Amino acid sequence: MSMAPDLARIAFVTRRFGELQGLQSVSLGAGLILGVLSWSLLPEEFRNPFQHIVFPAAIGMLGLIVWIAWYYRRSFGRVPPMPSRPGAGPQDSREILHVSPMYLGLTADMAKGFVYPGGPSPAAAVLAGYSLWILVRDGRHRWHYGMVATWATPFALGIVVRLDPAVAGPYVLMLVEGLLDYRLTRTAGPGFSKERHADAI
Amino acid sequence: MPTPFEHLAALNRLVHEPSRLAILTALSVCEKADFLFLLNITGLTKGNLSSHLSKLEQAGLVAIEKKFEGKQPITYAMLTLEGREALTEHWKRLEHIRKGARALKPLKAT
Numbered sequence: 001m002s003m004a005p006d007l008a009r010i011a012f013v014t015r016r017f018g019e020l021q022g023l024q025s026v027s028l029g030a031g032l033i034l035g036v037l038s039w040s041l042l043p044e045e046f047r048n049p050f051q052h053i054v055f056p057a058a059i060g061m062l063g064l065i066v067w068i069a070w071y072y073r074r075s076f077g078r079v080p081p082m083p084s085r086p087g088a089g090p091q092d093s094r095e096i097l098h099v100s101p102m103y104l105g106l107t108a109d110m111a112k113g114f115v116y117p118g119g120p121s122p123a124a125a126v127l128a129g130y131s132l133w134i135l136v137r138d139g140r141h142r143w144h145y146g147m148v149a150t151w152a153t154p155f156a157l158g159i160v161v162r163l164d165p166a167v168a169g170p171y172v173l174m175l176v177e178g179l180l181d182y183r184l185t186r187t188a189g190p191g192f193s194k195e196r197h198a199d200a201i
Numbered sequence: 202m203p204t205p206f207e208h209l210a211a212l213n214r215l216v217h218e219p220s221r222l223a224i225l226t227a228l229s230v231c232e233k234a235d236f237l238f239l240l241n242i243t244g245l246t247k248g249n250l251s252s253h254l255s256k257l258e259q260a261g262l263v264a265i266e267k268k269f270e271g272k273q274p275i276t277y278a279m280l281t282l283e284g285r286e287a288l289t290e291h292w293k294r295l296e297h298i299r300k301g302a303r304a305l306k307p308l309k310a311t
Contacts, residue, residue, distance in 0.1 A: 007222065007223060007226045010223055010226050010227050010242055010243075011226050011227065011229070011230045013242065014226075014227040014228075014230050014231050014234065014238075014242065015230040015231065017231075017238070076237070076238060076241055077234065077235045077236070077237035077238025077239070077240070077241055077242075078234070078235040078237070078238060078275065078277075079231045079233075079234045079235070079238050080231070080232050080233060188242060
């Protein structure tokens with residue numbers, strides 16, 4: 001070790017390793033953006049954002065997210081999180097659960113869209129709320145969640161409601177959030193910047 | 202009450218070494234971590250990490266668990282109760298040294 005280790009950063013990344021797997025948010029955000037772009041190319045009468053954006057992207061990305069969790073285990077290593085209470089088993093599934101609030105928001109968006117298209121977006125509200133919570137909890141290291149919470153709020157309140165590529169706003173924010181989390185993990189320890197795989201050990 | 206210098210002299214050198222302190226810090230905030238993660242987070246070479254883990258294991262501060270997940274062998278390291286106490290004690294001593302050092306006034310040059 002050539003430099004003094006940043007112990008606070010090491011402790012933070014180790015504690016939140018399951019949540020910092022930002023490529024999952026990146027893949028979900030990218031899938032949703034692609035959905036919005038392809039939807040905007042459809043003729044007006046066939047445009048249903050929920051059939052053409054949310055559902056295919058969410059289903060497609062769920063498989064990818066599981067694969068990404070495997071990629072993280074293989075390339076970055078394994079850190080089973082602390083049990084929630086003494087005697088409880090480790091919550092291995094938490095590695096992919098941090099994106100589940102977003103899935104709930106997207107499902108709510110989809111359900112709401114059938115009866116009341118447009119208006120406030122539950123997905124953006126979930127994103128804003130989740131980002132705010134992360135900001136309060138881990139603001140020192142994950143300050144970018146403040147930026148995301150601020151940008152997601154107009155979508156959550158329905159200030160931005162047009163059914164055009166503007167609906168991709170929250171998804172772009174998800175992608176940015178994921179990329180910055182990925183960068184945080186990548187720069188946490190000197191070894192993360194090198195390509196190392198479990199096979200090599 | 203011990204002076205800052207006595208605290209300094211009493212520091213556990215096994216824990217105080219930067220690489221081992223990084224390993225122990227990482228292990229103190231999780232149930233366990235595998236060899237690959239520790240390799241990445243500390244930036245040590247495989248040989249160095251292995252050597253530091255062996256020393257920590259011999260001192261009873263860390264426990265090593267080898268298991269298979271599918272066909273893949275995984276080596277997990279976890280902090281023992283003794284290791285957790287040693288790390289807590291180390292941080293306390295460092296805090297005493299820091300407080301003591303603040304109270305020191307440098308001698309004026311004559």
